[in-house]
Amino acid sequence: MTSDFIHFFQLLDTLSELNEAEKKIMKTLFSFRYVPKKTILTQAGETAHELYFINKGLLRLYYRKDGEEITAYIFREHLFASSYDSFLKQEPGIQYLETLEDCQLLVINYRQMQELYQTVPKMHIITRKIAEQRFINAQQILSSFLLDSPEERYAKFEQSNKDLLHRIPHHIIASYLGITPVSMSRIRKRRIEQQRK
Amino acid sequence: MTSDFIHFFQLLDTLSELNEAEKKIMKTLFSFRYVPKKTILTQAGETAHELYFINKGLLRLYYRKDGEEITAYIFREHLFASSYDSFLKQEPGIQYLETLEDCQLLVINYRQMQELYQTVPKMHIITRKIAEQRFINAQQILSSFLLDSPEERYAKFEQSNKDLLHRIPHHIIASYLGITPVSMSRIRKRRIEQQRK
DNA sequence: CCGAACCCTTAACAATTGTTAATGGAGGAA
DNA sequence: TTCCTCCATTAACAATTGTTAAGGGTTCGG
Secondary structure, eight states: OGGGGHHHHHHHHHHSOOOHHHHHHHHHHSEEEEEOTTOEEEOTTSBOOEEEEEEESOEEEEEEETTEEEEEEEEOTTOEEOOHHHHHHTSBOSOEEEESSOEEEEEEEHHHHHHHHHHOTHHHHHHHHHHHHHHHHHHHHHHHHHHSOHHHHHHHHHHHOTTHHHHSOHHHHHHHTTSOHHHHHHHHHHHHHHHHO | OGGGGHHHHHHHHHHSOOOHHHHHHHHHHSEEEEEOTTOEEEOTTSBOOEEEEEEESOEEEEEEETTEEEEEEEEOTTOEEOOHHHHHHTSBOSOEEEESSOEEEEEEEHHHHHHHHHHOTHHHHHHHHHHHHHHHHHHHHHHHHHHSOHHHHHHHHHHHOTTHHHHSOHHHHHHHTTSOHHHHHHHHHHHHHHHTO
16 A cells, blocks of 8 residues: 555655655565564574565564573664674674554565565665664764663653653663663652652 | 875775765865864854864864863864754754864864765765764764763773874763763773783 | 463662762973 | 872772562453
């Protein structure tokens, strides 16, 4: 269905103008997939073969350390998501990619992606800009670890992701902020007390 | 001089094969520059107009918070460096870019960069791959903040950057690791004591 | 409807890091 | 050389976070 690609092309059009022929090719290479909550799309130790565009739902990328799951990133609607490290290098990675909600995804695999680069050279421009944005984004998160205290980091997260506090378990957010659930709970308490004044 | 471009093309050739005509264009657009130690190349609050390739020397990217300098990244020889955020968006940034040693740089400005995209379309592929690598790199550093203790982070840094411990002041490394110089000194002491056993 | 699993919060204590300040060494400038 | 600045280390104390454990609420499946 064309309606599956509305947000997809809305994003791509901001990066590089695509004509109808190019869009048609892309529609044949990306496929629609429904994935239920708590599905692991990529396992650590295996190579990520697919790249996803999220039409609806949430994904998270995480590491495992000592049996514990540590969130590296939470992907929202209308973003591309993958265990990039593994997908780009086509080597086994150390990250897991999992759905946090029932998801509607557009999917392309690595081979199809190479085909896309061949048939739609503009794709190099698009993925360059996406990679640049991702890099800037990663750098911003990194800066928060260097410049901010855990409490400030929580405050910023709350400000720009108010909805996620209700959509996903807190301990996932805590690990994303680099703290324990206990510590995050204390921070939340402190902030509520301070708001009273 | 052609010898100025040896490492430059050595890197680029691994990303996409360039013919002599393309290399010639690049030689005219990149210019050679000698920059003494402790020179600020990009100021926070200003737009970064240039992108650098480091032939020799070290650069560091840093933030300022409460008068303190906090290192975001240390660029080595044969890497591209810039205050990317500002350079890519062509907006004022919040980072400073400074030489840590006397440097030999290849320089291109934003306008020339756009010209390069026009005349050498392959450049989109090259910068896409560079951006992807940078993203993976940033993600790796980020994972170290999520998964490792400050002590483990120091250990990993020491392992992969042994030379930097002698080339640059420790407090710069400490801020890069997200800790204070005092804490880093304690970590170093602990490690020496443990090695005795 | 009930039990089990999951999860947020709270408490108490341990461990680590941050803060402030002092010391002494190294390196650059005049 | 001598002075001065910068810097690494150390100590003492404060603040924060981590750890472990317990209680109670919610959700989901049988």
